Amino acid sequence: MIHRKQIAVISLVVVLMGLLLSMNIKGLVKPKEQRNVNGTVAGGPSAAASVSVESVSALAKPELTANFAKQVADLEEALSQAPGEKKIGLEKQLAQKWEDVNQPGPAAFYHEMVAVRENTYNAWLKTGDAFSNAQQNTQDTLIQPALGEKAINAYQKALELQPGSRDAKMGLGAAYVNGSANPMAGIQLLLAVVKEDPDNLKANKTLGLFSMRSGQFDKAVNRFKTVIRVKEDSESWFYLATSYENLGMKKDAIDAYEKSKVLAADPGLSKFVDKKVEELKK
Template sequence: MINSIRSRQIILIGAMVLLIAFLFTRDIKGLVKPKEEPTAAVPAGGQMAPAETAVINLTEVSVTGKNLLSANLAAEITALENAYKSAPEANKAAAAKLLAQKWDDVEQAVPSALYLELMAEKEPTLNHWLSTGERFLKAFDNTRDSLLQPALLQKAHTAYTNAVKIDSASADAKTGLGITIVNGMGMPMQGIAMLMDVVKKDPKNLKANMSLGTFAMKSGQFDKAVNRFNDIIAIKPSPDAYFYLGTAYENLGKNEEAIDAYLKSKKLAGNATLSKFIDDKVKALKSKN
């Protein structure tokens, strides 16, 4: 019974996605109960099943993405793709980078990440693999395709693994790798330990701290999440940190604290979509008091 109640209360948090930045183009993160949210096929041990990690076809992804764009934008991308295909080998990386940027400009993270991957394969630098991993994680967080998610997570994992091979001390590489492990590319505690190591060496690392906070929420450890988000706010207050803090307080039944955090998130964000959601949530919480 207790587990049933908890499962209805826990709010699913998307790792590493800032709530505010994508409100106008994506679903609001962290607002959907688990039973309402499609998830990737993850075995009980936390690892993605190899059978689910399908190959992503760049041509198919491009066609699908361009179907969502205006004719002019689609034509621009087609021209860049043709330039990439005809470019000499020495210029392939630069051409792939242009395509990645163009796809990112139109909020298409999957093809953008695939072109960053091509760039990194041609010019395997730390920054290139970090950019690739970050973009694949962005695509992973935003997709609702349960078959595509494992493939995107696998590619993010590979990118960050390559980054760590280049610089094993890179906090960004270790943070990204830890996030992919916790999300399904290994045993969760292995990823948590990696993130904790990053925070131990750099207590003000916002990305690692934010990931630890959201993972604490997903596992129902709301007291730990409150502490983590308060630490983040002490370093750098942000709308998403306050929003997640409010969510943690709400799940603990601390409605007054939740209302205060939500209102601070609303004030910092200055976003009409979020403001409306928070106004409704605050009204509902006040009615419980």
């Protein structure tokens, strides 16, 4: 299960990089489209209102084995019949079940149900992390805005309960950058986190990705160098390689791509990197 997730992540990296390099990197929002701070179209309905635990579960259930699908169905039935004080235990079980099969979308909604009942900092922080993870692991562009909006809401509630939380600030900053049309609000939060904790992995990686999207590849290089120094991974080496390539630093790009390939040990990425290295050597 873990290996399958790693392959999916690497495949997503390739897709994401293709999107980043093909988009107009100087503009993150279409000029004629006005949006509010939560990333929804101004004057329009909330994106989150159109997505529910039922809808994301329906999309995820075809991936389950028959045995696991029955376990989930039994828990769902029990939850629908349970009195209020008994629901939270079943909601926690369902969140865990969906996490066990690497389906963060349904898991996030059940974490949210728990957070509404408990209304604690830890519950809302976990919910924010769950929705952020779900947003990053879906390629459904209709669902992504809703998941991002819910992540923002959860982190805001966590900060209301614990205003000084670095983890909540970092999560909210990343959610604004990745899931709203107000990325600069997120950048300010992330810069504040990095000022307090210069080696913060998530903050540096998110700032690095934003630098790439905005065409500031020199800044991206510095961010990903920090990430790799603290804890290297194939994804960060891949982003570093792409940043070097866009700066015209071919040798550094080749070295970084090769390092990404070794750490990933994934045939799909290896084929992509080999082709990229061949192009850079010309």
